[in-house]
Amino acid sequence: MSDSAFTTDGEWNALYIDGEWVDADDRDDIAVENPATRETVTSVPAATEDDVDRAYEAAAAAQSEWADQPPNERAGVVEAAVDLLDEHRDDILRSLSVESGSANAKAFAEWQTARGITARAAGFPFEMGGDYKDSMIPGKDNQVKQEPMGVVGVISPWNFPFHLSMRAVAPAIAAGNGVVLKPASATPVVGGLLLARIFEEAGLPEGVLNVVPGSGSDIGDRMASHPELDVMAFTGSTDVGKRVASQAAENLALPAMELGGNNPHVVTEDADLDAAVDSAVFGSFLHQGQVCISINRHLVHEDVYDEYVERLTERAESLPVGDPTDRDNVIGPIINEDQRDQMLDYVETTVESGATLETGGEADGLFVEPTVLSDxxxxxxxxxxEHFGPIAPVVPFSDDEEAVELANDTEYGLAASVHAGDLGRAHDLADAIDAGMVHINDQPINDEPHVPFGGVKSSGMGRYNGDAILDELTQEKWISVQREKRQYPF
Structure with missing residues (x-):
């Protein structure tokens, strides 16, 4: 295989269905652009609804035989995928920079998390043996087996395309499911076709994984409503997620939804301000704020508010902005014009409403300056x-009760962070904040392969990672054996 096979320089003008790379033929093309340079780096075919049907049929046909493989066989394929992630790490990092505008720190964190999730998933085949339960009936044995759900559909986003595809694909495969993956149309290579190449090289049988790039408006409904679908793993906006979940549920498929966030970063008057600002800079500006768990609002006690704003502004102005293939740059491009225009409109409207623009608020092409808004x-x-950009609105509060009220004054409940000098006080605040994940003396961008990841309220349903995702991707089956003749009442 050529040196470019795992980069955007490789040959990607094909779908991956039933173990075959299907040529584009007369399908429409999806141009893949580098958001930093606006150059087209490759193109991939846009899958049709017929392609989605073929992909689901292939996954369903291959799934039973794959599930019947001994656990060491399934684990071996996933372990081989981990080896390939290690071998091609630099290629994957480069692809993330070119296709998704990822600066080096973000790209490495994404690869590292995807690798950890895949390595954790390699143990799943050995954790599905089941359990024995005592019976109320004399002479009866009860066994509760854990079996794969069947076919898992995955719709992944463009912001962390490799990680957020792999966190569903690797566990689903390890657990014995078939998979159909639709990556975001902005990142079809590193979010989709690259995974197909990795698992193909790892020895995955034909049909178990299928990848169908395409626009959600063209094939999203078919992806979510296909009769062969058993689990729909979706990451994206709340509005789209509700539609996807309802379509999946029509066929009694289980929706696993990680949706939007509006994540507060609470800083009390007794917090270590150096640590709070260090956390804030990372939590607001990693990947230009295009992270579902990034800081969306800085809630800061009025006694330290002015100093916090001053320090945050100074740090924001020091961050180097530019092409992420230059490893010195921290702030890369926004993924496209629509996202850029929306976030700049939020900034303009906020200033018109009375906020003070401390720094930023402008864009050079798709490069948006790190922005701090006080008042x-x-x-x-x-x-x-959910501004989804390098924007830090700073909101003052007077006491802990107001901080909690502000933190919870949103439809979302994905992640949050709290900085306080007293750990007990920090725990009280964390307990009171309505979020699926709260991080004390840190910032919200945390993801560990063995810890449940997900939100509450409009931020989704279900959990990823560790035992939680295994529960989403498997179902229990009760088998009983009556070993002694049973006495019935009639």
Whole structure:
């Protein structure tokens, strides 16, 4: 295989269905652009609904035989995939920079998390043996077996395309399921076709994994509503997620949804301000804020508010902005014009509403300056919306009760962080914040392969990672054996 096979320089003008690379033929093309340079780096075919049907049929046909493989066989394929992630790490990092605008620190963190999730998944085949339960009936044995759900559909986003595809694909395969993956149309290689190549090289049988790039408006409904679908793993916006979940549920497929967030970063007056600001810079500006668990609102006690704003502004202005293939740059490009224009509109509207623009607020092409907004309130556009950009609105509060009220004043409940000098106080605040994940003396961008990941309220349903994702991808089956003749009442 050529040196470029695992980069965007490789040959990607094909779908991957039933173990075959299917030529584009007369299908429409999806141009893959480098958001930093606006150059087209490759193109992939846009799958049709017929392609989605073929992919699901292939997954369903291959799944039973794959599930019947001994656990060491399934584990061996996933372990081989981990070896390939190690071998081609630099290629994957480069692809993330070119296709998704990922600066080096973000790209490495994404590869590292995807690798950890895949390595953790390699143990799943040995954890599905089942359990024995005592019976109320004399002479009866009860066995509760854990079996794969069947076919898992995956719709992944563009912001962490490799990680957020792999966190569903690797566990689903390890657990004995068939998979159909639709990556985001902005990142079809590193979010989709690259995974197909990895698992193909790892020895995965034909049909178990299928990849169908395409626009959600063209094939999303068919992906979510296919009759062969048993689990729909979706990461994206809340509005789209609700539609996807409802379509999956029509066929009694289980929706596993990780949706939007509006994540608060609470800083009390007794917090270590150096640590709070260090956390804030990473939590707001990693990957240009294009992270579902990034800080969306900085809630800061009024006694340290001015100093916090001053320090945050100074740090924001020091961050190097530019092409992420230059390893010195921290802030890369926004993925496209629509995302850029929306976040800049949030900033403009917030300033018009009375906030002060401390720094930033401008863009050079798709490069948006790190932006700090003081004198913000919770109902201003950049605070009440998931801005998904390098924007830090700073909202003051007077006491812990108000901090909690502000933190929870959103439809979302994905992640949060709390900085406080007293650990007991920090725990009380964390307990009171309505979020699936809260990080004390840190920031919200945390993801570990063995710890459940997910939100509450409009931020989704279900959990990824560790035992939690195994529960989503398997179902229990009760088998009983009556070993002694049973006495019936009639």
């Amino acid at each position: 913000a309130t919770n109902d201003m556009a950049a605070a009440c919306n």
